[in-house]
Amino acid sequence: MVFKRILIANRGEIAVRIIRACQEMGIETVAVYSEADRTALHPALADRAVCIGPAAPAESYLRGEKIIAAALAQGAAAIHPGYGFLSESAAFAQQVQAAGLVFIGPDPAAMATMGSKTSARARMQTAGVPVVPGYEGGGSPAEYQSAARRLGYPLLVKAAAGGGGKGMRLVEEEAELPLALAAAEREAQHAFGDGQIYLEKYLAAPRHIEFQILADRHGHTIHLYERECSIQRRHQKIIEESPSPFLAMSRDRSLRQRMGATAIAAAQAVNYVNAGTVEFLVDGSGNFYFLEMNTRLQVEHPITESVLGLDLVKAQIRIAAGEPLPYRQADISQHGHAIECRIYAEDPAQGFLPSTGKLLRIEVPLGPQVRVDTGIMTGMEITRYYDPLIAKLIVRGENRADALQKMAWALSHYTILGPATNITFLQHILDQPEFQAGQATTQFIEGLLAGHDWPPPSTPVSDQVLIAAAVAQFMEHGGARPANGAVTPTEGDAFNPWYKADDFRLGSG
Numbered sequence: 324m325v326f327k328r329i330l331i332a333n334r335g336e337i338a339v340r341i342i343r344a345c346q347e348m349g350i351e352t353v354a355v356y357s358e359a360d361r362t363a364l365h366p367a368l369a370d371r372a373v374c375i376g377p378a379a380p381a382e383s384y385l386r387g388e389k390i391i392a393a394a395l396a397q398g399a400a401a402i403h404p405g406y407g408f409l410s411e412s413a414a415f416a417q418q419v420q421a422a423g424l425v426f427i428g429p430d431p432a433a434m435a436t437m438g439s440k441t442s443a444r445a446r447m448q449t450a451g452v453p454v455v456p457g458y459e460g461g462g463s464p465a466e467y468q469s470a471a472r473r474l475g476y477p478l479l480v481k482a483a484a485g486g487g488g489k490g491m492r493l494v495e496e497e498a499e500l501p502l503a504l505a506a507a508e509r510e511a512q513h514a515f516g517d518g519q520i521y522l523e524k525y526l527a528a529p530r531h532i533e534f535q536i537l538a539d540r541h542g543h544t545i546h547l548y549e550r551e552c553s554i555q556r557r558h559q560k561i562i563e564e565s566p567s568p569f570l571a572m573s574r575d576r577s578l579r580q581r582m583g584a585t586a587i588a589a590a591q592a593v594n595y596v597n598a599g600t601v602e603f604l605v606d607g608s609g610n611f612y613f614l615e616m617n618t619r620l621q622v623e624h625p626i627t628e629s630v631l632g633l634d635l636v637k638a639q640i641r642i643a644a645g646e647p648l649p650y651r652q653a654d655i656s657q658h659g660h661a662i663e664c665r666i667y668a669e670d671p672a673q674g675f676l677p678s679t680g681k682l683l684r685i686e687v688p689l690g691p692q693v694r695v696d697t698g699i700m701t702g703m704e705i706t707r708y709y710d711p712l713i714a715k716l717i718v719r720g721e722n723r724a725d726a727l728q729k730m731a732w733a734l735s736h737y738t739i740l741g742p743a744t745n746i747t748f749l750q751h752i753l754d755q756p757e758f759q760a761g762q763a764t765t766q767f768i769e770g771l772l773a774g775h776d777w778p779p780p781s782t783p784v785s786d787q788v789l790i791a792a793a794v795a796q797f798m799e800h801g802g803a804r805p806a807n808g809a810v811t812p813t814e815g816d817a818f819n820p821w822y823k824a825d826d827f828r829l830g831s832g
């Protein structure tokens with residue numbers, strides 16, 4: 324057995340995903356949870372669960388010392404960080420190792436180099452990996468100005484410590500530069516505690532194509548092919564697919580192979596071990612540029628699992644335990660086509676405002692090659708404390724057309740009653756000819772939202788679903804009604820179907 328017991332330093336769907344892999348491998352699990360997650364799925368599924376503090380991440384999921392103490396107290400041998408939270412903290416990885424535990428991820432030194440976009444760019448250039456033309460020399464506004472002139476406009480001011488699309492400013496012309504520099508620096512300092520910024524040439528309508536890497540401690544590094552993540556809103560991915568439609572349609576038959584080899588070179592340049600992702604931007608002519616390396620499991624990892632038929636979390640655990648990779652590059656090939664849609668608790672009709680509240684009813688699509696990775700269940704509360712990503716819907720088809728049909732079916736059979744979700748928005752994207760043709764670039768969503776198509780009229784929820792939710796709610800209140808016959812609405816719960824008794828009657832309409 325690789326490890327007897329593993330602690331999962333995360334929450335939500337990814338904690339559930341990792342617990343499941345451990346269960347299949349016969350490894351015991353320790354969950355950590357905040358006070359807001361007392362009734363969440365991950366502490367319920369794990370063999371053991373430890374409360375590590377209040378709801379705010381800074382007081383719980385980001386408290387490395389509490390998590391390490393929990394691991395030691397519970398006899399866990401290793402910690403899996405998931406994604407987000409502490410997963411890319413080299414300091415945390417180091418503390419885990421210093422405590423005599425195994426960090427399921429790369430070495431802290433590789434994390435530190437790749438964790439700063441400027442040091443990563445420098446290392447990549449030394450290794451001969453093409454990076455987006457840029458300037459990371461720092462200096463006075465005048466020095467930035469002359470560097471910007473050399474690069475040409477438009478350009479991006481980016482945060483060295485950036486992530487999640489934060490701290491990025493588009494500068495279209497020279498007059499905007501001084502303000503953008505100051506604003507990006509402030510934003511970076513505020514978001515990451517590190518105000519270091521740099522300039523990057525802004526590529527017009529590129530594709531985001533990333534390569535999954537696996538590397539063991541025995542000198543083997545392989546790539547697991549690509550994922551295309553061009554469908555983004557505010558630089559955040561919404562829909563991902565593998566294989567990349569761009570690479571599939573490219574006339575340059577060697578492009579995929581060259582990008583894969585470059586991704587391996589990028590990983591090897593920092594002695595990378597475990598799973599990681601090398602992100603590239605690709606322009607219309609097929610020139611590709613290193614963007615960054617994510618030194619952790621990626622949100623969109625399931626599509627790679629679907630087309631390759633393997634389990635990345637299990638691979639991570641085995642590599643961390645010191646096992647050699649069980650496959651060579653030649654053993655890996657893509658089969659079929661996989662698509663992932665990220666389901667967010669947010670309201671597209673309200674500017675994508677995160678939506679909170681109780682989940683009254685969930686209907687999950689089930690069928691051949693349909694996978695749902697989620698951490699939510701009926702009755703749970705979506706709070707404002709955490710990321711609004713509540714589920715990932717993944718389908719695999721024989722080919723892209725088949726996968727698109729399957730995704731359309733699955734989205735139309737996914738019901739989440741309670742907080743608003745982006746499901747109708749995802750359906751709207753799937754309906755677009757440009758997306759269907761595999762032509763969408765990272766500019767696609769912006770163009771879509773600038774048009775007059777959105778928001779489309781909201782799809783009414785079926786009576787059946789409403790009735791089921793009402794019954795569930797009724798049962799939860801013990802079937803008891805106040806003497807006047809009204810059901811007391813839960814305070815502030817606008818989604819409670821009993822809230823407005825006049826608008827909602829069993830059997831009406």
Ligand code: ADP
Pocket residue numbers: 455479485486487488489523524525526527529531555558559602604614615765
């Ligand atoms: P973060 O780490 O904040 O996610 P990235 O550097 O990975 O930021 O970029 C996120 C997205 O922003 C990319 O996928 C792309 O859509 C856009 N982007 C980043 N850099 C550039 C660039 N130089 N030119 C055009 N688009 C860019």
